Amino acid sequence: xxxxxxxxxxxxxxxxxxxxxxxxxxxxxxxxxxxxxxxxxxxxxxxxxxxxxxxxxxxxxxxxxxxxxxxxxxxxxxxxxxxxxxxxxxxxxxxxxxxxxxxxxxxxxxxxxxxxxxxxxxxxxxxxxxxxxxxxxxxxxxxxxxxxxxxxxxxxxxxxxxxxxxxxxxxxxxxxxxxxxxxxxxxxxxxxxxxxxxxxxxxxxxxxxxxxxxxxxxxxxxxxxxxxxxxxxxxxxxxxxxxxxxxxxxxxxxxxxxxxxxxxxxxxxxxxxxxxxxxxxxxxxxxxxxxxxxxxxxxxxxxxxxxxxxxxxxxxxxxxxxxxxxxxxxxxxxxxxxxxxxxxxxxxxxxxxxxxxxxxxxxxxxxxxxxxxxxxxxxxxxxxxxxxxxxxxxxxxxxxxxxxxxxxxxxxxxxxxxxxxxxxxxxxxxxxxxxxxx
Numbered sequence: 001x002x003x004x005x006x007x008x009x010x011x012x013x014x015x016x017x018x019x020x021x022x023x024x025x026x027x028x029x030x031x032x033x034x035x036x037x038x039x040x041x042x043x044x045x046x047x048x049x050x051x052x053x054x055x056x057x058x059x060x061x062x063x064x065x066x067x068x069x070x071x072x073x074x075x076x077x078x079x080x081x082x083x084x085x086x087x088x089x090x091x092x093x094x095x096x097x098x099x100x101x102x103x104x105x106x107x108x109x110x111x112x113x114x115x116x117x118x119x120x121x122x123x124x125x126x127x128x129x130x131x132x133x134x135x136x137x138x139x140x141x142x143x144x145x146x147x148x149x150x151x152x153x154x155x156x157x158x159x160x161x162x163x164x165x166x167x168x169x170x171x172x173x174x175x176x177x178x179x180x181x182x183x184x185x186x187x188x189x190x191x192x193x194x195x196x197x198x199x200x201x202x203x204x205x206x207x208x209x210x211x212x213x214x215x216x217x218x219x220x221x222x223x224x225x226x227x228x229x230x231x232x233x234x235x236x237x238x239x240x241x242x243x244x245x246x247x248x249x250x251x252x253x254x255x256x257x258x259x260x261x262x263x264x265x266x267x268x269x270x271x272x273x274x275x276x277x278x279x280x281x282x283x284x285x286x287x288x289x290x291x292x293x294x295x296x297x298x299x300x301x302x303x304x305x306x307x308x309x310x311x312x313x314x315x316x317x318x319x320x321x322x323x324x325x326x327x328x329x330x331x332x333x334x335x336x337x338x339x340x341x342x343x344x345x346x347x348x349x350x351x352x353x354x355x356x357x358x359x360x361x362x363x364x365x366x367x368x369x370x371x372x373x374x375x376x377x378x379x380x381x382x383x384x385x386x387x388x389x390x391x392x393x394x395x396x397x398x399x400x401x402x403x404x405x406x407x408x409x410x411x412x413x414x415x416x417x418x419x420x421x422x423x424x425x426x427x428x429x430x431x432x433x434x435x436x437x438x
Contacts, residue, residue, distance in 0.1 A: 133182020324363030354378025376413030
């Protein structure tokens, strides 16, 4: 954009800033609440009384002129609480009118007052500039400062003399300091707000990333389970004709079709989900152990004893209670039950030092009830980099199978993780928690 166009655009934007009449209320403060509004109103009353008495007693204006000028000067800070720019125009206008009304008495002897600003007018205008600089863009605040100085020195040069120059210098200096303070406070507030927003976005993005990683891990494991069964189907379809003496041609063709379909499904599955079979990181993430190798067999409840032994070796006392008659469960249910138990025990190790854990497995006709409880921690838990993403993974696994998972703190300070995993992947039966059985 050419320099001339940029200048025109800047001037147009500045004109819009100076001419805005839209409400711009003060930001709400949790600690101060309505204290700023009360303070400004009290100061405004003092400005009204002080300006009226000053103009009447020192300058000699009748109350018919002194009170309206005082009302305008005192009303500007109150108006600045919601509409700072119109309040500034009111304040600077009242100052010019006040200077013009005082001018006839400037040259008289025996009068004791300052000009072209009065003490009440200075206080009112400085307060308006501060409230304005806290809300409007920096360019608008600097523009109001420049216009304040311009109006002050214009009145000084046209109507005054060199005797009143110190007042103009004082007002210009104080106005610059107040505007700088307001810009600094507003910039600091905006920086803190932006930092809080970025922190929230970072936490949200981290939670989303961890959830996606957990879903990818679940998809990898499902890929392994499905690929294993498709391979078994293909091999069985290939071997079946050799188990029958002189099998019919139709049987051979059907079995060959089954094998071909299984191979095609397996290839398509590998094309779609093969990208998820990436090598795990060589370094543990978030202080946790690296996952198993991608081609390692997926764990089931048959490996629960090994998991418990490893957990006990880490210093956690764990007991296992199994009830009901164990029935064959789908590999996805076995895998999810193992992973939920693994994550629950990891949480006990991280967040409940010195606690004891209990695992309850109840095999029912419709599925598996899994409960992991731990006692209250015996010492404060060290800082943990985790942010509840393990619970998200538990919920994902349970919901994927059509089950239900509940997690809650126990009255004694312990914690309970309870899940119901249906055998058919369709039931949504609610798991029974310890509170419901009492």
